[in-house]
Amino acid sequence: MHVVSKMSISASKCKSCDRTVIPPRTICPYCGPKAGDMSQITVGEEGTVLSYTLSQMPPEGFDPPILLALVQLQHNAVVLCLGNPEDSSRIQIDKRVKVLSGDDGRFHFSPVEI
Amino acid sequence: MEPVYVAGVGMTRFGVLDDSITELAEKAAVEAMRDSNSIEHKFDYVIVGSQDPEEFTGQGHLSTVLADRLGIVPAGATRVETGPSAGSSAFEEAVALVGAGLASLVLVIGVEKMSGVDRGAASRIIAKMVSLESEARYGATPAALAALVARRYMHDYGLTRDDLSLIPVKAHKNGAKNPLAHFQNEVTVEKVNAGRIVSDPLTLYDCSPTSDGAAALVVASEEAVAVLESQNESVRVLGIGHATDYHAVQHRLSLTSLRATVVAAESAFRMARVKPKDLDVCELHDAFSILELIDMEDIGLAKPGRAIELVKSGTSQVDGRIPVNTTGGLKARGHPTGATGVAQIRDTVLQLRGSAPKGLQVRDAEIGLTHNIGGFGNNMVVSILRRR
Numbered sequence: 001m002h003v004v005s006k007m008s009i010s011a012s013k014c015k016s017c018d019r020t021v022i023p024p025r026t027i028c029p030y031c032g033p034k035a036g037d038m039s040q041i042t043v044g045e046e047g048t049v050l051s052y053t054l055s056q057m058p059p060e061g062f063d064p065p066i067l068l069a070l071v072q073l074q075h076n077a078v079v080l081c082l083g084n085p086e087d088s089s090r091i092q093i094d095k096r097v098k099v100l101s102g103d104d105g106r107f108h109f110s111p112v113e114i
Numbered sequence: 115m116e117p118v119y120v121a122g123v124g125m126t127r128f129g130v131l132d133d134s135i136t137e138l139a140e141k142a143a144v145e146a147m148r149d150s151n152s153i154e155h156k157f158d159y160v161i162v163g164s165q166d167p168e169e170f171t172g173q174g175h176l177s178t179v180l181a182d183r184l185g186i187v188p189a190g191a192t193r194v195e196t197g198p199s200a201g202s203s204a205f206e207e208a209v210a211l212v213g214a215g216l217a218s219l220v221l222v223i224g225v226e227k228m229s230g231v232d233r234g235a236a237s238r239i240i241a242k243m244v245s246l247e248s249e250a251r252y253g254a255t256p257a258a259l260a261a262l263v264a265r266r267y268m269h270d271y272g273l274t275r276d277d278l279s280l281i282p283v284k285a286h287k288n289g290a291k292n293p294l295a296h297f298q299n300e301v302t303v304e305k306v307n308a309g310r311i312v313s314d315p316l317t318l319y320d321c322s323p324t325s326d327g328a329a330a331l332v333v334a335s336e337e338a339v340a341v342l343e344s345q346n347e348s349v350r351v352l353g354i355g356h357a358t359d360y361h362a363v364q365h366r367l368s369l370t371s372l373r374a375t376v377v378a379a380e381s382a383f384r385m386a387r388v389k390p391k392d393l394d395v396c397e398l399h400d401a402f403s404i405l406e407l408i409d410m411e412d413i414g415l416a417k418p419g420r421a422i423e424l425v426k427s428g429t430s431q432v433d434g435r436i437p438v439n440t441t442g443g444l445k446a447r448g449h450p451t452g453a454t455g456v457a458q459i460r461d462t463v464l465q466l467r468g469s470a471p472k473g474l475q476v477r478d479a480e481i482g483l484t485h486n487i488g489g490f491g492n493n494m495v496v497s498i499l500r501r502r
């Protein structure tokens with residue numbers, strides 16, 4: 001897997017409720033069309049782990065184990081990301097991580113060393 | 115709404131079975147018809163709840179096929195699909211038809227035949243419930259999402275692995291006394307803890323199985339119940355609620371509470387004019403052990419993070435103040451997805467009639483609740499029933 005480092009992640013922010021969602025959308029899922037089109041923004045790559053799991057039984061087409069984390073980014077936008085299973089012992093809830101958009105079209109995270 | 119009753123119930127064994135999907139549905143349906151003395155009566159509709167019969171079995175057009183095979187043509191026939199809450203949603207449609215005066219006798223069938231495909235194919239079919247864009251493409255399964263929820267819950271509330279293991283232990287203890295359960299063996303905390311890891315912190319014993327099975331109900335108006343002379347066996351539908359949440363877990367407003375349950379339960383309680391403390395028995399959707407705790411909190415049996423206290427004190431056991439999943443829940447009764455919601459109602463009807471299996475009967479149960487999930491933590495249906 002080649003991870004292409006992009007400095008920002010595309011997101012959408014609602015003009016009415018201020019919530020931010022990834023991937024981008026037009027209609028705010030929280031407000032519906034009455035809030036108007038969402039603003040298209042970018043959020044920074046650093047975030048915090050909300051939860052994580054090392055899945056030993058992923059579906060067909062994935063080599064187990066796979067490391068998954070829900071990461072909270074800027075504006076409280078949350079994304080599910082893939083990690084390197086070898087990093088699983090270094091991941092904890094509230095750990096700072098860096099999220100990158102891979103050339104496979106998925107988000108990947110890695111621990112940030114402090 | 116006009117008064118609506120469940121006048122008859124039927125259910126097959128749950129497990130890995132030889133019967134085809136139509137054979138399972140027929141057996142449960144005929145039992146429900148006999149149970150309600152309705153075998154010689156005209157059904158207005160058959161409503162079938164099934165998650166994905168096309169992919170699991172290749173059987174299409176299931177509702178029309180079942181109307182024909184059951185000999186109830188020209189009854190209207192509809193299949194309802196809301197994922198694994200399809201059975202409860204089928205029941206909801208029947209309640210709406212009878213409650214609105216559009217029908218007086220409706221057959222509800224929940225059925226799934228999952229063992230005809232191999233485990234990999236089954237998990238691929240089931241994984242279609244989760245967000246393709248934000249979850250399935252990442253290899254996330256319902257079990258992996260449940261693991262994310264479990265880890266956060268353990269972190270926030272200090273729940274331990276041994277605590278969580280009490281849920282499957284209780285499920286198997288009850289399932290061992292249920293002659294129709296998929297698993298009829300007891301397990302220990304040690305065995306649950308030592309189970310194969312599915313997605314940490316969850317082991318195989320935290321996850322419900324894929325099963326084959328069917329359950330059926332006869333839903334009837336007041337007048338129809340009188341004609342069938344099944345007044346003594348009928349159970350009144352007091353309330354029903356149905357709600358969704360945001361599809362991808364990452365867009366939900368909480369990881370440790372399922373908003374769709376809260377909303378569906380509030381609607382059902384409001385309609386039923388009862389409160390959580392009035393319940394005598396509950397069937398909650400424990401597809402994963404952690405969900406039983408979260409469900410208990412979301413329907414109002416316990417404050418956030420406190421449901422485990424009711425488990426530890428025995429309050430949710432069959433002889434406790436608010437028994438939960440007396441027939442084994444999804445974990446031990448089994449989880450043929452489309453059949454589960456109908457089985458929950460069937461088992462609750464037996465509790466309210468006083469005819470639950472030996473060792474599982476809740477004493478003097480008057481009001482029961484069922485809660486069925488139709489995705490990962492999404493598309494919930496909550497029903498409240500009362501003894502006549």
Ligand SMILES: [Zn+2]
Binds near residue numbers: 014019029
């Ligand atoms: Zn909004």
